[in-house]
Amino acid sequence: MSYRVIVDSCGELTDEMKQSGMFVSAALTMQVGEYHIIDDETFDQADFLKKVAECPESPKSSCPSPEQYLAKYNCDADHIYVVTLSAELSGSYNSAQLGRNLYFEEYGEKDIYVFNSRSASIGETLIALKIQECEEAGMDFQTVIDTVEAYIEGQHTYFVLENLDTLRKNGRLTGIKALVAGALNIKPVMGSTPEGTICQKAQARGMKKALVKMADYVEQETENAREKVLAISHCNCEQRAKDFEKILLEKMEVKKSIIVDTAGISSMYANDGGIIVAI
Incomplete structure (x- = not known):
């Protein structure tokens, strides 16, 4: 067939x-x-x-x-x-x-x-x-x-972006209460809900700390990681994606890992510097 x-x-x-x-x-x-x-x-x-x-x-x-x-x-x-x-x-x-x-x-x-x-x-x-x-x-x-x-x-999706402006202005963050102002360099760690909406998992000051926090969530919420493929997409920040992959693979063993650059729509919503993870 x-x-x-x-x-x-x-x-x-x-x-x-x-x-x-x-x-x-x-x-x-x-x-x-x-x-x-x-x-x-x-x-x-x-x-x-x-x-x-x-x-x-x-x-x-x-x-x-x-x-x-x-x-x-x-x-x-x-x-x-x-x-x-x-x-x-x-x-x-x-x-x-x-x-x-x-x-x-x-x-x-x-x-x-x-x-x-x-x-x-x-x-x-x-x-x-x-x-x-x-x-x-x-x-x-x-x-x-x-x-x-x-x-x-059983799939989970997570992301950390430099800014959430496009998501917010296009009404994709409805139901999320107050997101902290960007002036403090606070980066929210976002994720998908079982229904397919967006939720906030945590927040951290600065991108590096936010990525470490996101890695913690991925590790905690992934069952049978050795049987799963880890996928990371990035918007114009390949090295950041590789660094994140390294952080994660030091915490958990997966069947396979792939990194890709975001296409158009994902680039629009992730904005320059965004990292998206699915497993």
């Missing part, structure tokens, strides 16, 4: 995933002042961060249309899986479901399933890789779905 995994572009695809032919990206778009930017292979992170720094308004994002998903479903694959940004943070999940309904109306039934990652960025990447692992193990369509949904239940 052939399969295809569609990941909305908030999820980073590694070079290996891009080359495999099994993974495709559904592009979100971004608006920075008068600039309209598509989050696809043309995305230029350095140019984007420069535009954001120079623009007085906060950047905004739009999810892929149902029609874009519909076009990606129209392929030869027998099994199609979609991994989207948390439905609590974006319309991408609903859009993918609408695209699925459109496909059924136009072409008839097909094995298409949309996963709500309840995460973002590198969390989506790990879910996509889990789908591949299940398919390659020869599982049937429903068993893949059940296995991956159980994996999502």
